[in-house]
Amino acid sequence: MALQWMILAYVVAAEAAIALLLTLPSPKLIKSRIVSLVSLILQPAIGIVPFAGFQLLDIYWKNEHRLMCTAEVCTATERDRYEKTIYKAQRNVILCVAACLLYWCVYRMAKYYKEIEKLEEVEKRYKDQ
Template sequence: MGLQWMVLTCVVAVETAIVVLLTLPWPRQLKSSIVALVSMIIQPAVSILPFAGFHLLDIHWKNEHRQMCSAEVCTPEELFHYEKSVFKAQRNVILCVLSCLLYWCICCVCKYQQEVRGLEEAEKRLKNQ
């Protein structure tokens, strides 16, 4: 299971880098090349959404069926392990939500950039007429 969380962490890092690349002020030609490349990658990358959704469901199920541990019942070591598992689950939820949110941001930024490029081309055509 640790490998899956490592993959999700890497996906979040790559998505963050893509968002930064898309939002930096580049020259028009370079910007359109970056947007075109990312637009081609968006469709296959949609598989991250069900991957993250499945893991969210898994975390929820494990949280519902986790044995509670309080200071009166558990030893300090058991309490430490319980709290550690809760913190790991919270971190994993943040990773899942962040991966979906960043994917949505990439889609929106690409769509916005393509609309801007289309409007610029239409403005050019109108000026030439």
């Protein structure tokens, strides 16, 4: 299970770096190359969305079937273990949501930049006529 969360964490870090790269000001030629590269990467990277969704369902299922340790019968060790699993689940939910949200942001930024390029081309054609 730890490998899945490590992969998801790396994907979130990569998506955040790409989003930062897309938002940084750069020359038009470099920006268009970056956007075209990101656009090529986006289609295979859509697999992260169902992966994160499956992980969210897994967290939900484990939360519903987790043994509660809130009574006086539990020892301090059991209580600490229970709280630790709750904190890990909350962290993993944030990671899944961040993966989906960052993917959507990168997708929209790339799409908007392509639309701006098309509009600039149309404007240039009208000015030339």
